[in-house]
Amino acid sequence: MSQHFTEQSQGMHVIHDGPPQSPPLLLIHGSGAAASSWNPVVPMLSGHHHVIRVDLPGHGRSPSSSSYAVTEQAGRVAALLDELGLDHVIVAGHSSGGYIATALAQQRRDLVSSLALISTGPSPEALLRQPAIVRMLTTKPIGPLLWALRSDAVIRKGISATCHSRVDIDAEFVAGMRGLTYRTFTTVLRENGAYIADRSVPERLTALDVPVLAVFGDSDPRWDPTSVYQYDTLPRAHVTQLPAVGHMPMLEAPEATARLLLDFAAKGH
Numbered sequence: 366m367s368q369h370f371t372e373q374s375q376g377m378h379v380i381h382d383g384p385p386q387s388p389p390l391l392l393i394h395g396s397g398a399a400a401s402s403w404n405p406v407v408p409m410l411s412g413h414h415h416v417i418r419v420d421l422p423g424h425g426r427s428p429s430s431s432s433y434a435v436t437e438q439a440g441r442v443a444a445l446l447d448e449l450g451l452d453h454v455i456v457a458g459h460s461s462g463g464y465i466a467t468a469l470a471q472q473r474r475d476l477v478s479s480l481a482l483i484s485t486g487p488s489p490e491a492l493l494r495q496p497a498i499v500r501m502l503t504t505k506p507i508g509p510l511l512w513a514l515r516s517d518a519v520i521r522k523g524i525s526a527t528c529h530s531r532v533d534i535d536a537e538f539v540a541g542m543r544g545l546t547y548r549t550f551t552t553v554l555r556e557n558g559a560y561i562a563d564r565s566v567p568e569r570l571t572a573l574d575v576p577v578l579a580v581f582g583d584s585d586p587r588w589d590p591t592s593v594y595q596y597d598t599l600p601r602a603h604v605t606q607l608p609a610v611g612h613m614p615m616l617e618a619p620e621a622t623a624r625l626l627l628d629f630a631a632k633g634h
Contacts, residue, residue: 367411375445378426380418383411389451390414390630393442395460395484396553399425399541402459405619406626413627414455419445421465423549425541433553435461435560439468446476455630457481459615460587461557467566470575479576481626482596484585484612488565489558491592496526499587503554512547529584529611567595577602578629582610582617603629 371380380400390410392403400418410416421438422430430437442465446454456477458466463485470477486492495503502508502523511519520542521534570577581593583606596602605625607618614622 374448375441376422376428376430377441377445378420379445382407382416382418383414385415387413387415388630389454390416390626391442391446391454391456391466392416392418393456393458393462393465394418394421394424395458395462396557397424397542397545397550398459399538401425401535401537401541402613403615404535404537406615406623409620409623410626414630417449417451417454420541421462423553424545426544429546429549433549433556435464435468435556436472438465439472442469443473443476446473452476453478455479455481455626457483457626458485459483460485460612461553463566464557464560467569468560470573471569474573474575477575479578479629480570481578481580481629482566483580483614483622484582484588485566485579486561486588487567487592487595489562491589491595493585493587493589496586498523498526503551508551509547512550517543524613524616527585527587527612528617529582529586529609530617532613532616534616565595567598570596570599575601576629576632578625579604580607580614580622580625581605582607582612582614584609585612587612 367384369382394402399420420427456466463482466480517539520539524534577599579593579596581590583590596604610617
């Protein structure tokens with residue numbers, strides 16, 4: 366029997382969808398976003414999986430935290446899965462959510478059956494010159510001023526700037542970004558940068574023997590789309606590009622994205 370309910374656990378707002386007895390699939394959002402960023406793919410995924418989404422600390426409906434280090438975020442997610450009594454979970458991360466998914470696998474390989482990394486930049490060298498609105502938001506002194514004055518329209522413009530095609534950005538997605546503070550946003554970006562500067566994602570995953578699905582849009586304006594092939598160095602990786610898609614495959618191509626995740630999960634590895 367399918368379900369939909371929310372709870373607070375480990376300092377995070379948690380959303381459950383789908384039959385609780387189905388294989389668990391954890392979805393981790395990227396920087397500045399929230400669990401609602403996955404909304405377009407959840408209906409397809411929850412027909413086959415117990416889908417668990419989190420608002421990471423300081424995002425969406427989760428309270429702020431004293432630390433946003435990737436390893437500590439992963440520790441919170443591990444504690445959540447332990448509390449839920451789940452292991453061998455399929456873990457999907459969008460953008461920097463993929464860093465937390467990777468760190469989770471590094472810390473607790475027993476909890477992770479496979480990893481899906483969507484638009485997850487593998488190394489600092491892959492980062493492109495960012496869209497103008499993103500550059501303005503992350504540059505002082507104009508960034509904090511724009512942040513304080515941002516309207517729903519500005520939030521939508523910021524999201525759209527990372528997409529290749531026109532997308533429908535619903536009110537829940539915007540609301541999920543509304544409560545994020547400028548300090549949290551910039552701290553998270555700094556911690557994410559430090560994580561991949563220390564060691565690239567493919568390097569971190571090499572020793573783990575974990576199946577990996579790496580998906581990029583071929584028109585991603587944030588990360589060099591060809592950098593997805595850095596994941597080809599992993600022996601159990603499946604790498605793919607989505608045509609005419611930018612940084613937000615869940616919004617731009619939800620059916621194709623959901624199908625990739627379902628097919629990857631169905632292989633069982």
